[in-house]
Amino acid sequence: MxxxxxxxxxxxxxxxxxxxxxxxxxxxxxxxxxxxxxxxxxxxxxxxxxxxxxxxxxxxxxxxxxxxxxxxxxxxxxxxxxxxxxxxxxxxxxxxxxxxxxxxxxxxxxxxxxxxxxxxxxxxxxxxxxxxxxxxxxxxxxxxxxxxxxxxxxxxxxxxxxxxxxxxATNQMRSGLAEMLKHGLITGETYWSKFEDLSKLSLDDLDGLIYESVLIKKNVVEEDPFENGLRKTLNFGHTLGHAIESYFLSHPKKTTLLHGEAVVVGMILACYISTELTGFPKETTLKIKDLFVSYYGKITIDKSELPEIIDLLKYDKKNNHGNINFVLLEAIGVTKIDCLVDDTVIMDAFEFYAN
Incomplete structure (x- = not known):
């Protein structure tokens, strides 16, 4: 290469x-x-x-x-x-x-x-x-x-x-794959389609996919090195993903999540929110949820824990002027940055994930 x-x-x-x-x-x-x-x-x-x-x-x-x-x-x-x-x-x-x-x-x-x-x-x-x-x-x-x-x-x-x-270990490989899945969702169908059947992926495929992911990120950060616009798209799934990761990290009774494990949940939530707010197709959200859950399983988050997780959103590094800014999708490869999301929609997204 x-x-x-x-x-x-x-x-x-x-x-x-x-x-x-x-x-x-x-x-x-x-x-x-x-x-x-x-x-x-x-x-x-x-x-x-x-x-x-x-x-x-x-x-x-x-x-x-x-x-x-x-x-x-x-x-x-x-x-x-x-x-x-x-x-x-x-x-x-x-x-x-x-x-x-x-x-x-x-x-x-x-x-x-x-x-x-x-x-x-x-x-x-x-x-x-x-x-x-x-x-x-x-x-x-x-x-x-x-x-x-x-x-x-x-x-x-x-x-x-x-x-x-x-x-x-296998769980570490899955954690890394989550970021590659994100690259597919924010970049377009050509790259995303390579992940639509994860059962067919092998270690032999990895070199080429890694190279492509590095190119995707390199092209984004070169255009926007200080995250003023386009680079924010790389945070798709990370606003809630980081909050979930931080919550699990801070509670001794919770098993600490790997970064990618939390981001996968964050991406499912972000897809649901995108369907509600930016017209992302509901059928595509359901397919993404099924794909991710089949590969990563589900983590258990009780409704009583949601207020504390949502409260952690205020520390997200994309925030400004007191606003919590989400990256959402209008279609695969079509992103919308700096989206404001009401807490009730976030709660509904967690219910969608749980059910």
Whole structure:
């Protein structure tokens, strides 16, 4: 697969990843190389990456604990302190190898340490390959509120090697697929139709689908890097999806949801709301719901929990002037941004999902 060049970085795939990495290291003469991992990527992914690196620079490994619960400023402070103790300077390089937590947090650490050092993302989950690693969004959560602190800052390179997917559990693969399904719904029938029978998808199909999803996101963020218009469409399903994810994260009696699991629910809800408010065909909403539920199952959300979930919407990063802004569909591939939705319609959407 050909590399994809953006205005700010280059995304390399599979066989070109490591030759491109080594060329970059040679050309930039970094003083030290730091590799950020969690306990899972330290065990399963670092042994794939390390033998590929050709450099005379000192390499240091920094490990953080895995999981969204650790995507916090406190974790950043730990990494900043470690970088300082290990004498990182402004010519150091940080390589983030992991899923969205690692690439989001590691990117934020890099672009704030000493007012900015270079970094490279090596996404190892399907979700991070098609979403978190592309577009320059970095940041951390505030408590259980998602992505409240961060900056937009692009890595030097993104290295997408699908060999890392061999280390993933099935639920992690499904979580990543949710973002690809979203790309289909907001982009058009050509890409969406490739997912209409999920039972026919195989690992052999993934390389091409990942490449297409990366292109979709790249084209959107290049046109609107700071989310003033078109880039908002990438949040389809995320307004309620993030609220559900945050709610489940904050309640000890709830099983924490993966990002994609919450977004799938958010997309079903958004399709229902689209049918009610923007003329999205009801038949298409029903087909999408059946497809998603058949593959992901259903999560249980009691009516008594809905007010607290709806209250979390006020923290959504797309909001302005006190308004909660939804992305809705008029048709597959035809989006409408900055839609205001009454709470009663949201409640009806949850009832549609439950039934």
């Amino acid at each position: 050909d590399s994809i060049s953006t205005k700010n970085c280059t995304i390399h795939f599979n066989n070109t990843c490591y030759s491109s990495l080594n060329k970059h290291l040679l050309e930039n003469n970094f003083s030290k190389i730091f590799i950020l991992v969690d306990e899972n990527t330290h065990e399963h992914c670092l042994p794939i990456l390390l033998p590929q690196i050709e450099t005379e620079a000192v390499i240091e490994i920094i490990e953080i604990e895995s999981g969204e619960i650790n995507k916090t400023i406190d974790t950043c402070v730990g990494v900043w302190n470690t970088l300082s103790e290990l004498n990182a300077d402004r010519k150091s390089l940080l390589i983030n190898i992991g899923g969205g937590v690692i690439t989001d947090l590691g990117g934020f650490v890099a672009c704030t340490f000493k007012r900015g050092i270079s970094y490279i993302n090596v996404p190892t989950t399907l979700l991070s390959m098609v979403d978190a690693s592309v577009g320059g969004k970095t940041g951390v959560d505030l408590g259980h509120l998602k992505n409240q602190v961060g900056v937009i800052s692009n890595p030097d390179l993104v290295l997408i090697d699908t060999k890392y997917l061999d280390t993933l």
